[in-house]
Amino acid sequence: MKTLTKVALLTTTLALAACAKSPFDRSGDTAGGAGAGGFDNGGISTSALDPNSPAYFSQTIGDTVLFNVDQSTINDTARSTLAQQANWLTTNPSYTAIIEGHADEQGTREYNLALGARRAAAARDYLVANGVADSRLRTVTFGKERPLEACSTEACYAKNRRAVTVISAGVGS
Amino acid sequence: MFKMILTCLAVVMTLSAAKAEPLRIELDSPNIEPLPFAAPAFIAETAGAEQYARDLASVVAADLQGSGLFRAISQDAYISQITSFESPVQYADWKAINAQALVTGAVSTTNDGQIVVKFRLFDVFSEDQMGEGLQFVGSTNGWRRMAHKVADAVYTRITGEGGYFDSRVVYVAETGPKNARLKRLGVMDYDGANQQFLTDAQAIVLAPRFSPNGDRVIYTSYESGFPKIYVLDVASVGRRVLQDQPGTMSFAPRFAPNGQDVVFSLTTGSNTDIYRLNLDSGQRTQLTSSPAIETAPSYSPDGTKIVFESDRSGTQQLYVMDANGGEATRISFGQGRYGTPVWSPRGDLVAFTKQNRGRFHIGVMRTDGSGERLLTASFLDEGPTWAPNGRVIMFTRETAGSAGSSTLYSVDISGRNLKAVQANASDPSWSPLLK
Numbered sequence: 001m002k003t004l005t006k007v008a009l010l011t012t013t014l015a016l017a018a019c020a021k022s023p024f025d026r027s028g029d030t031a032g033g034a035g036a037g038g039f040d041n042g043g044i045s046t047s048a049l050d051p052n053s054p055a056y057f058s059q060t061i062g063d064t065v066l067f068n069v070d071q072s073t074i075n076d077t078a079r080s081t082l083a084q085q086a087n088w089l090t091t092n093p094s095y096t097a098i099i100e101g102h103a104d105e106q107g108t109r110e111y112n113l114a115l116g117a118r119r120a121a122a123a124r125d126y127l128v129a130n131g132v133a134d135s136r137l138r139t140v141t142f143g144k145e146r147p148l149e150a151c152s153t154e155a156c157y158a159k160n161r162r163a164v165t166v167i168s169a170g171v172g173s
Numbered sequence: 174m175f176k177m178i179l180t181c182l183a184v185v186m187t188l189s190a191a192k193a194e195p196l197r198i199e200l201d202s203p204n205i206e207p208l209p210f211a212a213p214a215f216i217a218e219t220a221g222a223e224q225y226a227r228d229l230a231s232v233v234a235a236d237l238q239g240s241g242l243f244r245a246i247s248q249d250a251y252i253s254q255i256t257s258f259e260s261p262v263q264y265a266d267w268k269a270i271n272a273q274a275l276v277t278g279a280v281s282t283t284n285d286g287q288i289v290v291k292f293r294l295f296d297v298f299s300e301d302q303m304g305e306g307l308q309f310v311g312s313t314n315g316w317r318r319m320a321h322k323v324a325d326a327v328y329t330r331i332t333g334e335g336g337y338f339d340s341r342v343v344y345v346a347e348t349g350p351k352n353a354r355l356k357r358l359g360v361m362d363y364d365g366a367n368q369q370f371l372t373d374a375q376a377i378v379l380a381p382r383f384s385p386n387g388d389r390v391i392y393t394s395y396e397s398g399f400p401k402i403y404v405l406d407v408a409s410v411g412r413r414v415l416q417d418q419p420g421t422m423s424f425a426p427r428f429a430p431n432g433q434d435v436v437f438s439l440t441t442g443s444n445t446d447i448y449r450l451n452l453d454s455g456q457r458t459q460l461t462s463s464p465a466i467e468t469a470p471s472y473s474p475d476g477t478k479i480v481f482e483s484d485r486s487g488t489q490q491l492y493v494m495d496a497n498g499g500e501a502t503r504i505s506f507g508q509g510r511y512g513t514p515v516w517s518p519r520g521d522l523v524a525f526t527k528q529n530r531g532r533f534h535i536g537v538m539r540t541d542g543s544g545e546r547l548l549t550a551s552f553l554d555e556g557p558t559w560a561p562n563g564r565v566i567m568f569t570r571e572t573a574g575s576a577g578s579s580t581l582y583s584v585d586i587s588g589r590n591l592k593a594v595q596a597n598a599s600d601p602s603w604s605p606l607l608k
Contacts, residue, residue, distance in 0.1 A: 072443070098398075105351070105553065105571070106528070106531075106553075107512075107528070108469070108482075108489075108512035108513050108526050108528070108555050108556070109379060109380060109513075109555065109556065109600070110380070110424065110425040110438065110468040110469045110482075110512065110513065111466060111468060111469075111482065111484075111489055111512050113379075113400065113422075113424050113425070113438075113440075113445075113468070114438065114440065114445035114466040114468050115466070117422060117440040117443060117445060118443045118466070121442050121443030122443065125443075138420065139422075140398065140399050140400070140422065141400065141422060141440065142377075145354070145356075145377050145379070146352070146377075147351055147352045148352060149352065150350050150351040150352040150574075150575040150577075151574060151575050152552070152573035152574045152575075152577065
């Protein structure tokens with residue numbers, strides 16, 4: 001029985017580790033630290049993310065929403081993610097956030113800066129509409145300067161057309 | 174900056190016996206056969222000037238040949254040697270190798286570390302000197318500029334139009350892969366020589382633009398974490414940020430021809446509009462107010478109009494408005510999307526980036542939108558800038574894929590002479606001709 005429990009826990013750990021391998025991970029891998037060695041040294045109890053941690057926000061809720069080509073409309077998937085982001089921000093009022101807007105490389109530099117700004121603002125507006133104080137949010141556009149994926153196919157472009165909510169500590173900064 | 178002294182040499186005018194057609198390249202003619210010329214090593218008139226004598230002639234030849242309008246004849250073919258700057262030209266020897274133009278020069282060094290460069294241009298088949306001989310005096314480290322000035326004088330005498338060789342280009346130097354690219358401001362001679370960096374690579378920098386007299390560069394930097402506009406003094410490399418309202422972002426700056434006003438894009442919330450700022454008074458004026466994206470403004474050379482891009486019609490298109498804002502007239506109507514318009518220094522054309530069916534082009538059109546001509550096509554060409562004489566355009570070409578990189582290219586406005594200028598570089602801005 002004891003062995004079975006361990007197996008179940010290991011499965012959970014692996015699932016969380018897979019979660020942490022999200023391409024949007026930017027705050028370090030707090031879930032998967034046990035790794036393959038976790039079985040032997042018994043360090044499995046660290047597997048659960050604190051739901052009030054920025055890591056939970058970025059990995060479990062998801063810090064990123066995606067957009068269609070040349071669009072800044074919030075789609076259904078994005079709406080669900082942003083609703084959870086808004087809920088987290090409301091529950092954790094000591095954090096602020098910067099929302100980054102990004103574009104894929106198929107566009108001129110200046111236009112993509114303006115398009116990234118539209119996407120960041122669209123995500124911000126949705127969070128505000130869901131109860132997050134405007135004063136806790138700032139937007140920034142990176143245009144096509146910081147693609148997540150470097151390849152030049154639609155599969156990569158789709159991941160690059162995004163708004164990323166980056167959590168930072170401190171109220172009113 | 175070093176100073177050059179320009180003096181006219183006493184010229185012995187040669188009366189030509191047989192009048193041939195005067196040497197001339199018509200830049201607007203549809204087919205231009207490169208004009209063969211000879212540029213023998215300059216005469217070293219003092220000890221220690223030998224290296225300059227060889228290098229000057231080769232930079233002059235590279236400038237002329239690089240324009241695509243001239244073809245350098247190999248020095249191995251020369252029958253005559255130039256042994257003295259003053260001795261008469263043996264025209265028959267240069268005719269025999271079909272050199273239509275002959276550039277001769279001399280260089281001497283002075284005790285106070287300067288060099289003196291003289292040159293003459295000959296129309297071989299008319300057996301005539303073209304224009305007066307000229308002399309340039311400057312510090313030795315500016316020898317390449319003197320070669321460019323010689324080449325500019327040759328270009329001007331044969332084409333009847335201003336040159337562009339004695340000029341510089343400010344740009345963004347790039348390292349690293351697309352998703353972690355480091356960027357810093359660089360400046361170089363128009364031909365890629367004498368690269369220097371103006372900023373470090375700590376923050377993303379974008380789209381630097383020279384001031385009308387080349388003393389300052391205005392650009393966008395993320396050093397605060399947000400896109401803001403900075404003005405950098407080229408001589409001191411000191412820089413200052415333009416004050417903006419908290420919570421806004423600004424980018425796409427460009428100087429007005431008066432050097433005191435700048436236009437740029439300012440984003441408030443989701444909306445990007447064009448503003449003008451007077452650098453002296455700090456007074457800011459909003460020039461567009463539609464809910465669409467308005468960006469990439471560029472003044473006409475007389476300062477009365479601004480061309481810019483907007484997606485107010487649904488897609489990116491080019492518009493012209495009065496320099497004080499107000500009603501704008503759309504000028505682009507072809508297929509696809511148009512962006513990054515830049516008014517030519519001659520005032521006759523607008524260069525732009527066009528995006529159509531997954532390809533990017535650099536093109537030109539008249540300022541009313543007529544006569545559109547695409548000069549290039551690739552996976553990603555963008556961001557044209559004009560040579561000071563309005564005859565050549567430099568732009569960024571980015572290649573596809575994870576290993577893709579940016580290279581500066583130039584092309585002339587007829588679409589000829591496409592060539593790479595500098596690797597790992599983007600966002601060029603051409604200076605005016607240097608003084």
